[in-house]
Amino acid sequence: MTTYYRDPDVLITSSGIRMNGRDFRLSDLIEVWHTKGGRSWSVIAKRGVLGLAILIPVLAGALAIGIALLVHMDTAHTLALVIGGVLVGLAVVPVADLVLERVDRSYDAGSRTIEIWGRVRGGNVLLLRTTNAQRFGRIYRALQRAMEPAVHR
Template identity: 55%
Template sequence: MVTYYRDRDVRVTSGGVRIGGHDYRLDDFAQVWHERGRRQWKAVAGRGALGLAMMTPLVVGALGVLVALVIDASVATTIALVGGSVLIGLAAAPLADVLLEFVDRSYDRGSRRLEIWADVRGARTMLVRTDDAQRFGQIYRALQRALDHHPVSR
């Protein structure tokens, strides 16, 4: 028996599917499809906030350099302001590295509720509902592979 996908709630094999405590034979599926829910603006706003957090040190550094050049201060004060502003701007690099990791994870999770549906013995049945786009894709592809490699015995 070939296992196409397995986690604590879902198991897709060449022998059948176990989802949410229910067992299905591959012959039980007449059709499998997916549906996407509405966009969750909380996830989109979170990505925007992360982008803003990455840009903030650059903007503050640029403003500091601009202020240092515009004000009428001594050379030592101007050099100190420019140096401090450049250091603040350089802080954007390590901060961006950390924040980009969070952005990547947010795209893995996705911004929509995803559902896998099937026509099981004539009844429309929701098999999986998740916000995790990566997990959804793995389960859906595993179902497709299992059904593609299953001999039709109808």
């Protein structure tokens, strides 16, 4: 028996699958497909907020430098504003890596609900519902690989 995918909730082997607390033999599955729900605007809004978290300090630093160059002040104040603006802008660099990592993880997780459905003799069965796009992709590919040999037998 070949195991194509395994996690605490899903098991896909060459002989059958376990999803959503139910067991099915591959030969019981007549057809398998997936559907995608609507976008979660809250996830998209969080991505926008993360983008602003990077841009606001950069804009503040650029504004300080711009003010220092446009307003006629003594050299000490101008130099202080320029150095302060550069430091604020540079402070974003270590934080940007962390923020961009969170943005990457939000894309991996996805912004919509994805479902895997199967047709058995008794009708259509919901096999899996998730918002994690990366996990969905792994499970769906494993399910396709597992079902392919069953079709050719």
